[in-house]
Amino acid sequence: MSDGLDGLRRDVALGCRVMAHRGLVENILGHISVRIEGGRALVRSRGPRERGLQFTVPDDVRVVDLDTGEIADDPAGDYAVPSELPIHTSVLAAHPDVECVVHAHPPDVVVASLAGFALEPIFGAYDIPAAHLAAAGIPVHPRSVLIRTDELAAEMVASLGDASALVLQGHGVVTTGAEVADAVLRALQVDTLARMHLRVRAAGATPEAIPENDLAELPDLGSAFNRETLWRHHLAALEQDGRGLS
Template sequence: MADDLRALVATASQILAADGHGDLVWGHASARDPQGRGVWIKAAGWGLEEVTPERVHLVDESGDVLEGDGQRHSEYPIHTEILATRPDVGGVVHVHSPHAIALAATGQPLRPVSHAANFFVPPQVPVYTGTADLIMTPALGKEVAATLGDAKAVFLVNHGIVTVGPDLETATVTAVLLERACQQQLLTHGFGGWPVWSDPAESHSKRDHIYSDAALRQVWDYLVRGLGR
């Protein structure tokens, strides 16, 4: 099981890098330990594209490395506190996606201007403004978890995004979709004025038609296949 989780975190990290979410050695994805011991997360000091199963370790809620090697990421409380608050969550992603950071910094909400945005809106994606600094303490992790609530994602203004899912596969696809949604909105706005968007009824209908659990798994499989191309 540990080997499978290490491989999953490595694959998710490589997918995020290939999709443009890399930020030098920063950003991380995690999977819940099925024995309740903490999170499987990449070691610090490596870019997302460099993550291999050997560079993934188990970190508990106190920040101690229980299994594996390497320096522990300072922002582990994002992962441990969300998992403590959300028993429905099995995977967490925190990355510095460029278009998501840019949109959140404008103060504009995400609008359902595209298929990708309809995965999230309505309701609005919550926005955390407590600090733009690193989330290095359990107290700050709890604040992020509280702002996230029961949503799929949260913007950390002037910092990045956090996405979640019942498993890491879904959390990773969610990060990919959020960045694409933000990019599409900024692209539209770049042509002048704010765009038109779907009303709530249409957004819910599109979400039901496009984003079934089976479809999200197919997107994950597609992204995995892309690593080999």
């Protein structure tokens, strides 16, 4: 990933585009934040010519004070923070080890949560990081509300606990990571789990977690494969479809 504010703005913009490209968000919904020094974060905000996440550019990513929730680098007042900014401020405050927070609305995750399906590790080698994520447990926040206050965000953080992914009942998903790629890829893993649960049930079967000994055999292929290579794939797919930033 990139260094410096300009590089991080680009990372956030690309992360938003990847989420839209992979169907995790629709139109103008969803956002990403990245912690920076000085009690601030870069946050995907909405500008005067908002076109949606698939068209996010670095200028849409603004510096936000985590204490006040105000944009610090927009003297003209052209940009607005997301209404659910408390998702980001609360998670970053509660988890000093987290650098990036993603909020997205994957339709399959929403459907699975409404149906009451727990996202179990029903596959193994098909998607090893997703299997490990499910095995660790993906909690569900039971309230289908717009998380726009500190009080509602505190409830959400309590539901998240020490997990790196949280399903919001009838709403979407929150994921965390050390970098943009980590959090976005984790959101994609939750989406894969939900999609496969729904497909198994559509085929007339009941999804079941794979045996513990199969889980134990799943190797950690390393960040070079699970993150760097996979992230390059998603960025290349953006470029191929004419949705990249270059």
